[in-house]
Amino acid sequence: MLAGKRILLIIGGGIAAYKCLDLIRRLKGQGASVTPVLTRAGEQFVTPLSLSALAGHKVHRDLFDLTEEAEMGHIQLSRAADLVVVAPATADLMARMAGGHADDLATTLLMATDKRVLIAPAMNVRMWQHPATQRNLALLEADGVLVVGPAVGDMACGETGPGRMAEPAEIVAAIAAALGSGPLGGRHVIVTSGPTHEPIDPVRYIANRSSGAQGTALAAALLALGARVTFVTGPSTIPPPAGAQVVRVETAREMQAAVLEALPADAAVCAAAVADWRVENHSGSKLKKTAGGAPQLVFAENPDILAQLSGLGDGRPRLVVGFAAETDDVIAHATAKRARKGCDWIVANDVSPATGIMGGSENAVTIITATGQEAWPRMTKHAVATRLASRIAEALA
Structure with a gap:
């Protein structure tokens, strides 16, 4: 190389x-x-x-x-x-x-x-x-x-x-x-990673347990194959991969804007654990305990970045990959998600607490496409990333 x-x-x-x-x-x-x-x-x-x-x-x-x-x-x-x-x-x-x-x-x-x-x-x-x-x-x-x-x-x-x-x-x-060497030389891939933080007030937010490890590893694997990677990451303690164009965001709407700004791209991999909802009536000052009880939070649905990318016309990436982190009926939910979102592949994984996958160093995934599914054995997230990056390179060849 x-x-x-x-x-x-x-x-x-x-x-x-x-x-x-x-x-x-x-x-x-x-x-x-x-x-x-x-x-x-x-x-x-x-x-x-x-x-x-x-x-x-x-x-x-x-x-x-x-x-x-x-x-x-x-x-x-x-x-x-x-x-x-x-x-x-x-x-x-x-x-x-x-x-x-x-x-x-x-x-x-x-x-x-x-x-x-x-x-x-x-x-x-x-x-x-x-x-x-x-x-x-x-x-x-x-x-x-x-x-x-x-x-x-x-x-x-x-x-x-x-x-x-x-x-x-x-x-x-x-x-x-x-140096842009490898089978993905000249290709542009957008990778989203990490959680998003949706504010409740200036000191509290809604988030999830995603570490960003899998998205970071995947971006590094794509870079190693020569891709130009735009890495859109929510808050994460894991350092971004060397060589990527890093765009740091906090909220789902910021991530949406960054992804659309990064287009055009040959492929988009949505590995981020984006919050489905945000607090529509978030406070500009810290909420206090009152005799009236807990504050009433009004939720609004966040933009669906994966569905939006999949539904683009001429500007749609050739390959759009989503992730489905599920705790039960993993394959059924992920298969339905692929059909609903309109993406090409879904990478499904079981993140129920007993697996230790969310926030851990290993993953066990099933790749779901229009033609079927392929279960991979449990391996490190770096190994999953290397294997998935190779599949992406083959698809774009």
């Missing part, structure tokens, strides 16, 4: 730097050329010799190497690649990127490049959650920097939480997505 692509890999100073050896091996296996740039801190974790041996290229380290400047200056080096990847992107390196520093080879290359930049953050959980790091992340994303990870898990420091660098396979997928 990456044959002939040139990757400039900047390796920051963190324990996760060792993963870059596997990352280089995987990129080379995909046909890419990798030019490593090793920071001074990165040298404490991996050696130039090991990087050079795997990459088959000289490792660049010093901004003021006069011989190197005569052969290939930092400007040329920064622009000879198709993509610049920073892995691991430490808290310090992210801060210097956000601040526009150019005091060593790595940051100078990042300032001088005219190519897209993808970072794979890696740091202690408290460092990742620190307000300064989150401010820097927001600045980098606003500047168009792509982000993959971090993952949640055990760390070298003994703590657990978000901050682990994404695995090499995931970084390769994000690189492929950023």
Whole structure:
């Protein structure tokens, strides 16, 4: 998928730097050329010799190497690649990127490049959650920097939480997505994800237990196949996939407007758990307990985004996929939903509490089409996403 692509890999100073050896091996296996740039801190974790041996290229380290400047200056080096990847992107390196520093080879290359930049953050959980790091992340994303990870898990420091660098396979997928390589290259897919929040008053809202994990995984899988993805997400704690155009919304009506704004598209996958109703008489100030009892809430039906997309005329995506999260009579309800909405496929799943699927890491789905149904075994949501993305690619081929 990456044959002939040139990757400039900047390796920051963190324990996760060792993963870059596997990352280089995987990129080379995909046909890419990798030019490593090793920071001074990165040298404490991996050696130039090991990087050079795997990459088959000289490792660049010093901004003021006069011989190197005569052969290939930092400007040329920064622009000879198709993509610049920073892995691991430490808290310090992210801060210097956000601040526009150019005091060593790595940051100078990042300032001088005219190519897209993808970072794979890696740091202690408290460092990742620190307000300064989150401010820097927001600045980098606003500047168009792509982000993959971090993952949640055990760390070298003994703590657990978000901050682990994404695995090499995931970084390769994000690189492929950023470069538009794969069977969905040139295709535009809209993915909705997460819950919606419908306000009751300024501090309360109606929501559901959707984590957005399945929609996020699906968007990442589509990106890995080369699609251009518009990711319309309700409130979610799961980071959006690197490479997607992210549109954050709160309510169903905001999601509807964002989806219609994103058209035209080759496919639309409505994985979001959109609230069916909203409070029509929501209050502009916090509702208080009174002697008169509970407030009387008046509900109104929210727009049906899936049905609206399915019913479009010339602007209808070629493939419209909906999700049906049910707690009983799953197949019957999902089959009826596909007919009622007019979509091409319905991905049905049982979200009754005993399954642990809503908010969990696994899923068991049945794909319902006009010609029948296909039950898939229980697997991780990432595996479901990979399989479904491949089906979408086949349908659009």
